[in-house]
Amino acid sequence: MAELDSGGGGNHKGGKVRSKKQSTRVDMTPMVDLMFLLITFFMLTTTLAKPQAMDLAMPDKDDLNKEEQLDVADTRTMTVLLGSANRIEWFIGIAGNSLTPPTVENFGKNGIRKTIIDKAKDIKAATGKDMIIIIKPSDKSNYKNLVDILDEMKITNTKQYAIVDISNPEIDLLKRDSIY
Known part of the structure; x- marks a missing residue:
């Protein structure tokens, strides 16, 4: 589990007495789950780019051997x-x-x-x-x-x-x- 911990409080001897600060703990697990849900959503809803191809009429391989020419x-x-x-x-x-x-x-x-x-x-x-x-x-x-x-x-x-x-x-x- 990922967490963010920022230490606080004073363990220093001497000086002024300060109140102890509570450490903040942020749980990052729901954020990771949300990221994967968003990635999945966008992958499924976007259309992939379709390749553009031009149709060409090519002669058959059998016809290539014949030396026919059109006038x-x-x-x-x-x-x-x-x-x-x-x-x-x-x-x-x-x-x-x-x-x-x-x-x-x-x-x-x-x-x-x-x-x-x-x-x-x-x-x-x-x-x-x-x-x-x-x-x-x-x-x-x-x-x-x-x-x-x-x-x-x-x-x-x-x-x-x-x-x-x-x-x-x-x-x-x-x-x-x-x-x-």
């Missing part, structure tokens, strides 16, 4: 290259024969998000179909960049996108613009 018009394909230092390079079409010049962007609402929204509207107006975004992370990009671009896909409500390996002409393009 998609270059006019509705946007390629996003993830470079170093949180930089992105994008273009419409394929590397080497792009319909728009490769442009270096940042993440955020005034960067790649604005570009995706604008280009999606342009492609929808021109072709009547949704834009397809091909995401190609480089060796110099980090995992945070990939998560950020997937967040941008969710924010901009892009329905069709794919994560693909980067090719040598695209790496040369990143090196040319000093973001590799």
Whole structure:
């Protein structure tokens, strides 16, 4: 049992005669019980943070062995290259024969998000179909960049996108613009 004891009284010889002070004794056991009750109450009444996960449609393992490719018009394909230092390079079409010049962007609402929204509207107006975004992370990009671009896909409500390996002409393009 925990207790607080403060000694009092005078056992000193000589001097003035003083009245003996009673020692105060505080029993801490009910305080400990109350602490455990409060901890239990708050643990049971609070909701734990649920992890936030994004649903991704991944191909079956059996389908990975098949080398099937979809033919998609270059006019509705946007390629996003993830470079170093949180930089992105994008273009419409394929590397080497792009319909728009490769442009270096940042993440955020005034960067790649604005570009995706604008280009999606342009492609929808021109072709009547949704834009397809091909995401190609480089060796110099980090995992945070990939998560950020997937967040941008969710924010901009892009329905069709794919994560693909980067090719040598695209790496040369990143090196040319000093973001590799």
